[in-house]
Amino acid sequence: MIELDNVAYSYDFGGRELFSDVSLKLSPGSFHFLTGPSGAGKTTFLKLCYGALRPSSGAVRLFGEDLGEMGRDGVALSRRRIGVVHQDCQFLDHLTVRENVALPLMVAGEDVTAEQANLAELLSWVGLSERADALPPELSGGERQRAALARAVIMSPDVVLADEPTGNIDWEMAQRLMRLLVELNRMGKTIMIATHDLGLVRAAKSQVQARILRIGGGRLQLAGADL
Amino acid sequence: MTRLADLLALVTGDRQADRVVPPTGISAWLTLFTAGAMAFLTVFALALSLAAGRLADRWGEELARSATLRISAPQDQMEAQTRAALKVLEETPGIATARALSPAEQRALLAPWFGPDLPVETLPIPQLIEIVETDEGFDPAGLRLRLQAEVPGALLDDHTRWRRPLVRAADSLRLLGWISIGLIGAATAAMITLAANASLAANAQVIAVLRLVGATDHYIASAFVRRFTLRALGGALLGTVLGLGAVALLPDTSDAGDFLTGLGFHGAGWLWAVLIPPLAALVAFAATRYAALRTLRELA
Numbered sequence: 001m002i003e004l005d006n007v008a009y010s011y012d013f014g015g016r017e018l019f020s021d022v023s024l025k026l027s028p029g030s031f032h033f034l035t036g037p038s039g040a041g042k043t044t045f046l047k048l049c050y051g052a053l054r055p056s057s058g059a060v061r062l063f064g065e066d067l068g069e070m071g072r073d074g075v076a077l078s079r080r081r082i083g084v085v086h087q088d089c090q091f092l093d094h095l096t097v098r099e100n101v102a103l104p105l106m107v108a109g110e111d112v113t114a115e116q117a118n119l120a121e122l123l124s125w126v127g128l129s130e131r132a133d134a135l136p137p138e139l140s141g142g143e144r145q146r147a148a149l150a151r152a153v154i155m156s157p158d159v160v161l162a163d164e165p166t167g168n169i170d171w172e173m174a175q176r177l178m179r180l181l182v183e184l185n186r187m188g189k190t191i192m193i194a195t196h197d198l199g200l201v202r203a204a205k206s207q208v209q210a211r212i213l214r215i216g217g218g219r220l221q222l223a224g225a226d227l
Numbered sequence: 228m229t230r231l232a233d234l235l236a237l238v239t240g241d242r243q244a245d246r247v248v249p250p251t252g253i254s255a256w257l258t259l260f261t262a263g264a265m266a267f268l269t270v271f272a273l274a275l276s277l278a279a280g281r282l283a284d285r286w287g288e289e290l291a292r293s294a295t296l297r298i299s300a301p302q303d304q305m306e307a308q309t310r311a312a313l314k315v316l317e318e319t320p321g322i323a324t325a326r327a328l329s330p331a332e333q334r335a336l337l338a339p340w341f342g343p344d345l346p347v348e349t350l351p352i353p354q355l356i357e358i359v360e361t362d363e364g365f366d367p368a369g370l371r372l373r374l375q376a377e378v379p380g381a382l383l384d385d386h387t388r389w390r391r392p393l394v395r396a397a398d399s400l401r402l403l404g405w406i407s408i409g410l411i412g413a414a415t416a417a418m419i420t421l422a423a424n425a426s427l428a429a430n431a432q433v434i435a436v437l438r439l440v441g442a443t444d445h446y447i448a449s450a451f452v453r454r455f456t457l458r459a460l461g462g463a464l465l466g467t468v469l470g471l472g473a474v475a476l477l478p479d480t481s482d483a484g485d486f487l488t489g490l491g492f493h494g495a496g497w498l499w500a501v502l503i504p505p506l507a508a509l510v511a512f513a514a515t516r517y518a519a520l521r522t523l524r525e526l527a
Contacts, residue, residue, distance in 0.1 A: 052438075072523075073443045080441035090436045094249040106247065107442035151440065 001159055001190055002026040002049050002082075007058035009044055018044055022058070022220045024213070026159060026192060031185045031208050033201045034194040035223060036215040042194035045215060046161050049192065050082045051075040063158075080108055083152030087164035089144045091136035097143075098123065098132040101150045108155065119154070126150045126180060142173035149180055159190040166200055174200055182208045248433060248450045254426040258455055261418040262462030262511065263469075265411050266503050270470025272411060273499055276404025278490045283397030286390065293386065294367075296325070296356040300380035309354050312378045316358060319373075321365030328355045415459075415507060416514040423455055423518040434526060448519035452512060459511030463504040471500060 008020035018041040026032065026049070034042050047053040048060055051067055060067040062078040070078070091100045102112045102119055112119075123129050126146040131139060139147060145165055152160055162181065166174035178200065185191045185208055195201065201212060214223030296316070300308045309327050316325035328336075330348050333355060337345055367385045374381040427434070430451075437447050474491050492500050 073445070076438065076441050076443045079439070084439055086439075090432070090439060092247065092249070092433055092436055095246065099246065103247070103436070104440040107437060107440055107446055155441070 001028055001063060003059075003061040004048065004055075005059040005061070007048060007055040007060060009041070009048065009053065010056045017056070017218060019215065019218045019220065020057075022215075024220065026190050028158065028190055029185070029188050030190050031182075031210040032192040033204070033210055033212045034192060034215060035196060035198065035201060035212060038196060040216045042196070042215055043163050045220070046084075046163050046192070046194050049159075049161055050079055050084055080104065080155050081158050083149075083155070083157040083160040085145070085148045085152045085160070085162040085165045087167045089136070089148040091144070091147070093136050096133050096135060097128060097139065097147050100136060101147060101154055103151060104155045122150050122154060127176075141168040142170070142176070145169055145173070145177055146180070149177065153184060153189070157189070159192070160184060162191070162193045164195055164197075165193065166195065166197060175203065178204050178207070245450070245453065247437065248430060248454060254422040254429075255454075255458055257422045257425075258419055258458040258511070259462040261415060261422070262459040262507050263466035265415040265418075266463035266466030266507055267470040267473075269408055269411050269503050269507075270467055270474060270500060272404050272407040273496075273503070274474050274490050274492065276401050276408070277492065277496045277499065279397050279400035279404060281493075283394050283401060286397060287394050292360045292364075294358040294360065294365075295384045295386070296358060296374070297353045297382045297384060298356070298378065298380050299353040299382065302351065304380070305354055308378050308380050309356070312356060312374065312381050315370075315373055315377055316356070319365055319370055321361050321363050322358055323361045324359045325356055328357060412506070412510055416510050419455060419459060419511045420514045420518045423451060423515040424522065426455075427451060427519060427522040431526065434523070444520060444523045447523060448516060451519045452515045455515040456508050456512040460504055460508035463507030467500065467503045 002024075003026070004022055004024045007022045008017060010017045022045075034045060036042050044053060048055055051060070051062055051070070054060070054067060062070070062075075063081060065074065065078070067075070092103065095103070098119060099106075101123065102115065105112050105115055120129065120132075123132050126149055128143060128146055128150065131143055131147075136144065136147070145168070149160075149162075149165070152162075160181070165177055165181075169177070174197075181191055181193065182204065201210075204210060212223050214221055296312055298305065298308050298312060313325055313327065316322050333352065334343070334345055336355075337352075367383060371383050374383060434447055471492070477490050
């Protein structure tokens with residue numbers, strides 16, 4: 001699905017190499033945690049996984065296609081198969097929660113009115129039925145995260161990538177969000193969650209069989225034994 | 228084909244896509260105002276250009292086939308020399324008609340300078356003979372030689388000396404009008420590009436979100452292009468209507484001198500005026516599309 005082959009990434013300005021020689025294959029239905037200290041490159045790693053950044057060297061393949069050979073529109077079309085949840089959620093503040101969740105359908109040219117039943121079901125699944133007509137600035141942190149998750153999965157993507165999805169919410173809400181992600185994984189979706197919250201990872205281990213990766217010192221390694 | 232499809236999409240619209248970009252205040256008004264003001268100015272430049280064109284054509288056509296013979300002679304010889312001149316003219320190949328102007332016609336010619344009550348019969352003013360040429364035209368040099376021998380007081384004016392600068396001036400005025408229209412179009416494109424750039428920069432976050440959920444550059448650009456094109460169309464419609472109203476209020480042909488007359492639209496000229504709003508929309512479409520695709524490329 002998503003493959004990184006000997007990937008290195010350096011910042012454009014200054015040229016500091018964030019990591020190098022990183023290889024990873026996200027297979028269908030797998031569950032990964034990506035851990036590491038702040039600044040280690042977790043967000044950058046996820047951006048490479050959904051084509052928002054291109055590697056300095058090595059190859060990234062999205063669904064079998066080399067990112068280096070894909071145009072911007074090709075990346076955009078691939079992204080419809082990858083749901084992304086950001087820590088800061090990134091909504092269009094002038095649209096309601098319902099419209100924001102339906103945004104991937106809109107940009108894909110789908111008829112949103114025909115998808116109202118699915119949309120309602122999805123909002124109910126994340127517990128936002130009552131808040132469907134609210135604007136994003138009116139939502140709490142937890143509600144925003146759940147709305148972002150709903151938006152990430154509305155196109156029924158193969159992969160869901162979440163960047164610190166529990167960073168701004170309390171423990172109880174974080175657990176609720178984790179349960180939703182685990183449920184998605186049980187539906188066959190590939191999940192990768194970047195987090196520095198090891199408590200969350202430990203708690204999740206009882207619910208799902210996950211590979212735990214650690215990024216730091218410019219390397220990516222399996223870190224299951226540490227936890 | 229893509230551009231044609233884009234233009235068609237502008238007409239049919241996409242209500243879902245229209246909602247994606249938030250309404251922006253200043254760039255919306257700037258586009259509307261710019262398009263309106265530029266359309267207003269275009270109406271005047273167009274009216275000027277068309278009027279200058281008509282003037283050049285008229286002067287060119289009317290004067291090219293005519294000439295004037297002026298006879299300056301003592302009063303007692305005037306009639307004899309006029310007769311002799313008419314005889315020479317009748318015999319000259321290339322002249323269709325020649326006739327001496329009546330005192331009333333000569334008075335009318337002098338009226339703008341001396342008033343309508345000038346007693347031309349009692350004044351020593353030259354007799355004018357109007358000559359109309361055939362399609363082939365006459366040989367002015369040959370005619371002058373013959374007149375010199377047979378009608379000593381005759382002076383032939385084939386209008387060339389003063390017709391050419393006038394036609395050239397009118398042609399220059401017409402060209403100036405079209406250049407002005409071109410500059411107005413370029414300025415409109417520049418202003419709308421700036422407004423579109425400002426709007427795109429202000430909506431960088433919106434673009435980031437759209438990209439995150441899988442929007443293609445074409446989709447994002449279309450959302451901005453449609454908005455700016457429709458605003459430009461609306462502004463240009465308003466500006467054109469106001470401009471046409473202002474042109475209609477200019478003095479009529481019968482009320483003023485010859486040069487400023489007819490500074491309106493006649494016949495096919497109206498078609499040009501009707502084309503201003505869609506052309507403004509086309510300029511906005513091209514300018515916004517260029518700005519949007521360039522910005523999206525830079526933001527990638």
